[in-house]
Every structure is written in structure tokens, then in C-alpha cells.
Amino acid sequence: AQSVAQPEDQVNVAEGNPLTVKCTYSVSGNPYLFWYVQYPNRGLQFLLKYITGDNLVKGSYGFEAEFNKSQTSFHLKKPSALVSDSALYFCAVRANTGGFKTIFGAGTRLFVKA
Amino acid sequence: GAVVSQHPSWVICKSGTSVKIECRSLDFQATTMFWYRQFPKQSLMLMATSNEGSKATYEQGVEKDKFLINHASLTLSTLTVTSAHPEDSSFYICSASSQGAEAFFGQGTRLTVV
Numbered sequence: 242a243q244s245v246a247q248p249e250d251q252v253n254v255a256e257g258n259p260l261t262v263k264c265t266y267s268v269s270g271n272p273y274l275f276w277y278v279q280y281p282n283r284g285l286q287f288l289l290k291y292i293t294g295d296n297l298v299k300g301s302y303g304f305e306a307e308f309n310k311s312q313t314s315f316h317l318k319k320p321s322a323l324v325s326d327s328a329l330y331f332c333a334v335r336a337n338t339g340g341f342k343t344i345f346g347a348g349t350r351l352f353v354k355a
Numbered sequence: 356g357a358v359v360s361q362h363p364s365w366v367i368c369k370s371g372t373s374v375k376i377e378c379r380s381l382d383f384q385a386t387t388m389f390w391y392r393q394f395p396k397q398s399l400m401l402m403a404t405s406n407e408g409s410k411a412t413y414e415q416g417v418e419k420d421k422f423l424i425n426h427a428s429l430t431l432s433t434l435t436v437t438s439a440h441p442e443d444s445s446f447y448i449c450s451a452s453s454q455g456a457e458a459f460f461g462q463g464t465r466l467t468v469v
Contacts (some may be wrong), residue, residue, distance in 0.1 A: 277460075284361075284448055284462035285399075331398065335458070339385060343450065343458055345399045 243268040245334050247346035254322045255354050262317040262349045264332030273335040274315040275343070276306055276327045283329065291315060302326070322353045357383045359451045361461030368439055368468055374462045376434045378449035383430035385451035389458065390422075393446040405432055440469040 244267045254260045266272055266275050277285040289300025297309045306317045315332060332346040356413040368374045380407055385433045386404050387398040403419075405411040405426035421443075432451070436443050444467050452458040461465040 263417060273457075282446075282463075282465065285460045287460075313416060341458070342403065342404060343389065346387065346392075347398045 243272075243334050243336050243344050245332050245344055245346035247330075247332055247349045249348045249349050250347075251352065253352045253354065256324050257321050260322045260351065260353070261330075261353060262330050264315045264317065264324075264346060265313050266315060266332070267313060268334050268336050269338060274308060275307075275333040275335070276315075276317050277295070277331045277333060277345075279331065280328050288317070288330075293329050297314070299324075306321055310350070317341065318319040322351075322355050324353050327353045357381075357415050357451075357453075357459045359385075359449065359459045359461040359462050361449055363461060363464060366467070368466070369434055370440055370468055371438055372468060373435055373437045374439055376436075376449075376466075378432045378434070378451065378461050379457040380459070383451075383453050385432070386429065386454055387452045387458075388426055388432035389450045389452070390424060390432075390434050391448045393448060393463075395446075399448060402434075402462040404411070411463075436466065439466070441468045444468045 246265045275290045276288040289298050291298045291308045299305045304319050329348050331348050333343050335343040361412050362377045362378045390402045393399045402417045403411045407429050410423035420448045426432040448463040450458040450460045
């Protein structure tokens with residue numbers, strides 16, 4: 242069975258500082274990995290995905306994520322945080338077989354302080 | 356990316372009535388659609404997977420008679436919450452995928468049962 246863990250409920254960072262939101266996963270076979278952001282009472286906005294290729298994936302709004310197969314991790318990063326980055330972030334994993342279900346982590350709330 | 360539209364964005368209904376939520380893929384044919392439920396400050400929980408023209412596959416613990424899913428065409432899936440009660444109040448999100456490719460998410464529907 243596939244699963245996703247986001248070990249931090251909340252991450253606090255000062256504006257201008259780098260941020261990292263952690264994610265580890267478990268899935269049979271090669272994973273498809275995603276990061277989404279959600280603002281209050283809104284749907285999900287896609288940030289980036291890893292399917293194959295370079296381990297460092299660049300996405301929207303200056304975010305990037307590094308796929309580490311040995312550690313089964315896919316941490317989200319940004320070199321310089323903005324106050325407007327404050328939101329709820331979800332990591333998700335999808336198996337590429339058996340129904341292609343996408344399973345989400347519990348979410349990490351990011352607070353960026355001015 | 357592809358566009359998935361959910362309607363309505365929000366709905367208030369009386370306890371005991373049924374509510375239908377539509378999920379449409381606007382610019383691609385969605386062979387598979389997924390329905391999620393999100394409680395306040397929690398992650399997205401997969402409710403069911405529906406493939407066009409066949410019965411939906413429900414996740415464990417989801418009442419299929421309570422949450423009726425129809426995927427009659429390649430661009431439309433509906434979720435009907437039957438005999439709604441206040442505990443069914445939640446944020447419902449659909450996603451759509453074509454032939455196992457990346458899934459795209461709707462903007463969500465906020466259901467409030469009074």
C-alpha cells in the first residue's frame with residue numbers, strides 16, 4: 242500500500258530565509274510524487290511533480306523539490322520565503338499501477354513571518 | 356495544465372435532503388475521476404475512484420449508498436450525498452485523469468448541512 246508522511250504539522254520561517262517542508266513516502270514500484278498548496282477554502286494548486294529524470298525538480302512560484310530514492314523523501318524547498326507563501330502544503334504520491342490513486346500526506350502549515 | 360471544474364463551489368442544504376456535486380473535465384477526456392473529502396485542518400481523504408462507464412470503487416469505510424458516484428461520460432462525474440446530515444458537512448474535491456496520466460483537481464465544493 243502507498244503512504245505519505247509529512248512529519249511536521251507546522252513550519253515557521255522568517256521572510257527571506259530558506260524554507261524546507263519535509264515529505265517521505267512509501268509505494269510499490271516507481272513513484273509519482275507531487276506537491277500541492279492550498280489556501281483557505283480553496284482547492285489545490287499544483288506546485289511541482291517528479292515522475293522521472295533529474296532528482297531536483299523545479300516548480301511554480303520559485304519552489305523546488307529534491308527526490309531522494311534511498312531515503313524515500315521528496316522535500317519541498319524554496320531559497321527565499323515570502324509572506325505570501327504562508328499556506329497549507331500537501332505532499333502526494335501516486336502509484337503508476339493499480340488504479341493510479343493519489344494519496345495525500347496530512348499537510349504542513351507554513352507560516353512566513355515578515 | 357488541464358482544467359477541471361466543480362459545481363457548485365458551495366452549497367447549503369437541509370438535513371435529510373440530497374445534494375449533487377458535479378465534476379467536469381473541460382479540455383480532456385477523463386477516464387478516471389477521484390473524489391476526496393477534506394475535514395477542517397485535515398488532509399484529503401480519498402473516498403472513491405470512478406472509471407467511465409463502470410461502478411465506482413469505494414475506499415474502506417465509505418458508505419456507497421450514502422455517497423452515490425456516477426461517471427456516465429468521459430467529461431462528467433457526479434457525487435450525490437443522499438439524505439445529508441450535519442456530519443456530512445465538509446469540503447469535497449474531485450480530480451480527473453486521462454489514461455493514468457497526471458490528475459488535475461477541481462476547486463472544491465463546500466457542503467454545509469443545517
